[in-house]
Amino acid sequence: MCIAYLLMARKNSFLWLLLLSLICTLEYIVYMGAKPAGDFSASAIHIDMLQQVFGSSRASISLVRSYKRSFNGFVAKLTEEEMQQMKGMDGVVSIFPNEKKQLHTRGVLDSGIWPESDSFDDEGFGPPPSKWIGTCQGFSNFTCNNKIIGAKYYRSSGQFRQEDFQSPRDSEGHGTHTASTAAGGLVSMASLMGFGLGTARGGVPSARIAVYKICWSDGCFGADILAAFDDAIADGIQLPLELFHGNEKTDTNISFCCNDGPVLASITNFSPWSLSVAASTIDRDFFTKVQLGDSNVFEGVSINTFELNDMYPLIYGGDARILQQVLVEQI
Known part of the structure; x- marks a missing residue:
């Protein structure tokens, strides 16, 4: 649909072409590896690369951010066709969408x-x-x-x-x-x-x-x-x-793994040069006793923060959320 709109826009003004091209873009992260030695103007280099793809009209407004302190790369708004064209440019290691990540343990x-x-x-x-x-x-x-x-x-x-x-x-x-x-x-x-x-x-x-x-x-x-x-x-x-582009000295980098599992293909943070480590368990268990109407007492692992001084009916655990929603709606 975006391509059709852009073809239509070419028959109209330049501003329409600019507007529609921006509507049809996504944010992509262009990774260019290690930071060059010495002083360099990251923004100027990145804008120049964008100008080679779609001219000077959109380059500056398409550049979202330049990375220059620890590695070389930038974020830009590109169409699918422009992203594919930029993949073949000198110095580009990889391009990937600015996707949303799930929350993990990342220190601060x-x-x-x-x-x-x-x-x-x-x-x-x-x-x-x-x-x-x-x-x-x-x-x-x-x-x-x-x-x-x-x-x-x-x-x-x-x-x-x-x-x-x-x-x-x-x-x-x-x-x-x-x-x-x-x-x-x-x-x-x-x-x-x-x-x-x-x-x-x-x-x-x-x-x-x-x-x-x-x-x-x-x-x-x-x-x-x-x-x-x-x-x-x-x-x-x-x-x-x-963490960004591997270690030429073959040292091992250790990073967090994930919050999910244990199932196949649940790791979301991995690379060829790092060792991903999952969380461990604690050294204690918390037990709670449940007494049924026939006086039988069963003990299981649970955390109960309140006292039950009366008898209550048993329900299927999967129904607890439904019951809670009904009570909320009644309130």
């Missing part, structure tokens, strides 16, 4: 952070190190401290859902969870509704945290992920460049 490149959590208290921390040049995108609902020393958010589409905070603040909880797991401070008397009572702490409690919010209620997009990596390295975060 995640869904943001809840700065008021006790895990991120900055008591005992001095000023940020002098080598740190990152910034805190401060808003009325978000502030950094000497523990959370930087925070940014990324949304290349510029479109936000009602449930999302347009700031580094976490509306999902996942980013807060992973940040506290990696570098959360000591929090005493922590528990889940009384279960597992003890002291919670991250892997390195003395570490500072820089937050790069790339994940939203509808997922995480590739263009935003790469933009955050690019900025993180410029801010002073040490990230292995082999």
Whole structure:
């Protein structure tokens, strides 16, 4: 349909041709491998490549972002035909759509952070190190401290859902969870509704945290992920460049695997030069007893945070969601 519209547009004005060509485009990530040695103007090079594909009229407005700090590449709005043409250009390693990724554990490149959590208290921390040049995108609902020393958010589409905070603040909880797991401070008397009572702490409690919010209620997009990596390295975060284009020294890179499984083909984060690792289990079990009407007692693995002081009918677990929806509608 887009091709038909474009053929029609050629009979009309240049502006119609420009408008319709933009309507028929998708965002593609053009990966060009390692960053060239020495100084280079990434944007100028990338615009020049786009001009070779469709002239100077659309080049600047089609370029969404240039990556220049840790690797060479860019994001551009292209039609299917233009993408195929660009694949054959010198220097292009690969081209892939700016697809939405499902949320995984990414350390602090995640869904943001809840700065008021006790895990991120900055008591005992001095000023940020002098080598740190990152910034805190401060808003009325978000502030950094000497523990959370930087925070940014990324949304290349510029479109936000009602449930999302347009700031580094976490509306999902996942980013807060992973940040506290990696570098959360000591929090005493922590528990889940009384279960597992003890002291919670991250892997390195003395570490500072820089937050790069790339994940939203509808997922995480590739263009935003790469933009955050690019900025993180410029801010002073040490990230292995082999994450992008392999390691010539044959060292092994270890990365997270996925949140799904165990089923075939459930891995979503893999490459020939990396080792993908899945999550492990905890060293404890939580048991709950259920007494039936005939006085028989059965014990199973479950977490029950409230006391049952009466007898209740048994239902099929698959019907519980339906029953809950009915109750919500009645309210």
